[in-house]
Amino acid sequence: MANLKDIRDRIKSVKSIQKVTKAMKMVAAAKMRRAQENMEQARPYSIRLTEIIQNLLPDVDRGLLPLLNVREVKRVAYVVVTSDKGLAGSFNSSVLRKTQNEIDEFGKENVDVFCIGKKARDHFKSRGYTIIESHVNFWGNLNFNDAIKIGNGIVSHFLNENVDEIRVVYNKFVNVASQMVLTEQLLPLEYEADDKTVIDRLYEPSKDEIVKSLVPRHLNVQMWKYLLESYASEQAARMVAMENATTNSENMINDLTLEFNKVRQATITTEMLEIVSGAEALKG
Amino acid sequence: MSAYTLEIVTPTRLLEAGEVSYIRCPGTDGSFGVMSGHREAVIELDVGEIKVTQGGKDLFYATSGGFAEITKEKVQLLVETVEKADEIDSGRAEASLIRAKGRVSGADGSDSKRAEAALFRAVNRLRVSKR
Numbered sequence: 001m002a003n004l005k006d007i008r009d010r011i012k013s014v015k016s017i018q019k020v021t022k023a024m025k026m027v028a029a030a031k032m033r034r035a036q037e038n039m040e041q042a043r044p045y046s047i048r049l050t051e052i053i054q055n056l057l058p059d060v061d062r063g064l065l066p067l068l069n070v071r072e073v074k075r076v077a078y079v080v081v082t083s084d085k086g087l088a089g090s091f092n093s094s095v096l097r098k099t100q101n102e103i104d105e106f107g108k109e110n111v112d113v114f115c116i117g118k119k120a121r122d123h124f125k126s127r128g129y130t131i132i133e134s135h136v137n138f139w140g141n142l143n144f145n146d147a148i149k150i151g152n153g154i155v156s157h158f159l160n161e162n163v164d165e166i167r168v169v170y171n172k173f174v175n176v177a178s179q180m181v182l183t184e185q186l187l188p189l190e191y192e193a194d195d196k197t198v199i200d201r202l203y204e205p206s207k208d209e210i211v212k213s214l215v216p217r218h219l220n221v222q223m224w225k226y227l228l229e230s231y232a233s234e235q236a237a238r239m240v241a242m243e244n245a246t247t248n249s250e251n252m253i254n255d256l257t258l259e260f261n262k263v264r265q266a267t268i269t270t271e272m273l274e275i276v277s278g279a280e281a282l283k284g
Numbered sequence: 285m286s287a288y289t290l291e292i293v294t295p296t297r298l299l300e301a302g303e304v305s306y307i308r309c310p311g312t313d314g315s316f317g318v319m320s321g322h323r324e325a326v327i328e329l330d331v332g333e334i335k336v337t338q339g340g341k342d343l344f345y346a347t348s349g350g351f352a353e354i355t356k357e358k359v360q361l362l363v364e365t366v367e368k369a370d371e372i373d374s375g376r377a378e379a380s381l382i383r384a385k386g387r388v389s390g391a392d393g394s395d396s397k398r399a400e401a402a403l404f405r406a407v408n409r410l411r412v413s414k415r
Contacts, residue, residue: 041297042295042296044293045294045298048353048362049351052326052353052362147295200324201323201326202323202324203325204311204312204313204325204326204327204328205328209328210326210351213328213349214351217364220295224295
């Protein structure tokens, strides 16, 4: 049986770990709330822009903008959105697994990778994938300019005809308890072909001109959305993971305390036995 | 003048401007004004100054461009950035103007285009901040 001091030391170390996981949970909860607010704020802009685009695109020729070009898909690029830090349950590993499966299915040599977050960079770098760009260390101070910067690199990769399709893999925020790993096609831009309600309105300078400046803005906001969703998911995943860790350490402390008491009692019993038997012997 | 609802929407926030009677926006084909009863339209906006008349008072905003969507119910300005005149830090605006100037003279090719755009934005912000 372990001795008392060892058990006491273990209880102490588990307790200090629990303090850390508790604190991390609180921090993640606060960050998640802010991320959710950001998502709410971004929604109206993205919805309106998408609606205008959906209304316009059926009317314009796909040849108008290189961003709308549908080419035969020979080479694709994957944009993998992960976090910089771990300790977030399966948040990063599920994205990385899904991406790697899809890339390997398509053929590793025909795929370019854009890594967002350290986890993606480290994963694909060590496995010898073709990495075009990596963006790390921006999550702590996430703002719209990051989305623009990342988006520009990806868009120009498509425009230079290095790849024929761009897909994004990211964690979509469903609710605090669940995130969904999704693959979405970013380029060429997809739209529903049905022209449901053609609104009679004025377009200035012209429909074509508006599409030309709208599409890049739309991509920026798409990118922004991916980043926000992923950030909120990361914080939610970390919160749940740390919550579990805290509960686990609580259980561990209980088990250890029980063990501690058992050992303590056993020691006392043995000591008493010794005293009693010693006294008996003296009497004899 | 009858009033209508104005919303200024950016990727990072929604500004409920409320009931306004007139706005003037920097369209790419020149400035235009919107009063209530305007026909439905989507108009591209350039870098410039948005003037909003609300309850007899004029408010000024600096924007880096976007779109104005005018419908029967309301007017929405979908812009990437918007700053109220009194929110602009004129010291910072001046600093970025100097930086942009330096970049314009130093850059060439596609970089010079971007630098010029940055210069326009800086000049605009500074101008609006003086309102």
